[in-house]
Amino acid sequence: MDKLFKGAIKFREISFEKRKELYESLHSEQKPHTLFIGCSDSRVVPELITRTLPGELFVVRNIANIVPHYRVAKEYAATTSAIEYAVNALDVENIVVCGHSNCGGCNAIYFDKTQLEQLPNVAHWLEQIEGVKSEVHLRHPDADPEHKAWITEQINIVKQMANLLSYPYISRKYEKGELHIYGWYYVISKGEVYNFNKETGEFELIS
Known part of the structure; x- marks a missing residue:
């Protein structure tokens, strides 16, 4: 300390x-232009990656940069509430979903139940991306561990971008061109950031 x-x-x-x-x-007051949804991982620092100043980013961070599917929650929904506030109260122009290499949260979806016994809330949270694991197994059954990790992390980003469109107010603004959604993949060891190209379905190095 x-x-x-x-x-x-x-x-x-x-x-x-x-x-x-x-x-x-x-x-x-604050007038951020971008909602940045990233992982809570200590190695991922949004302001450093984007070289932004205070007041530019409204940041939401959680394990595995997950965007819960839209619902009006009865429980305390931190991520959903933050998204709602950024879009409807702060009127951000962009949303970036940023995943990263060597993501512990994404890796944990392959653990057996005993490995998460001491992390019941984490296990429950990660149930939201079980579909990512299924898609990886279906599309890349023979991927080696390193390749599987990268694929998992990148598919997860795309899935969370899709989940954003389940929010009615986001979908409306997106269709009108008033709100833009981006998917980023940050490679920690190289300082590289890749942007998802919706037309090609590939992550391309921002250069």
Whole structure:
């Protein structure tokens, strides 16, 4: 924790002072242009990947960058609520679903039940992407472990993009061209980000 406390001090003394006017302008409101839905993985830092400043991204992070299928929830639905707020209250122009290499959440869908006994809530959360595992087995039955991991992570991104369109208010804006949806795949070891091309069905390096 000492590192975090020192970081907070340096932020106030250096980083904040460097962009003091920006922070002051954000005092009373935010107008982010993009909703960024990413994994909670500590190696994935949206602002670093996109080189954005405070106030530009509205960020939602969860295990395996999952977008729950639309419903009006009776339970406390954090991700669904954040999406609703970003689109309907903040009126974002873009939504990015960003997955990444070596994703522990995506890998965990291949675990047996005993491996997730101590993580019952995680196991329940990951039930939402069981269909990804089925699709990987169907389309790539002979994939080696590394290839299977990449395929799983990328198919998962595409599935979450599709889930976004199950939200009526997103679908309406998307069809009118008022809201754009992107799928990104971040390769941690190389610093590369690939964007999903809806026409070719492939992830292409952003360059």
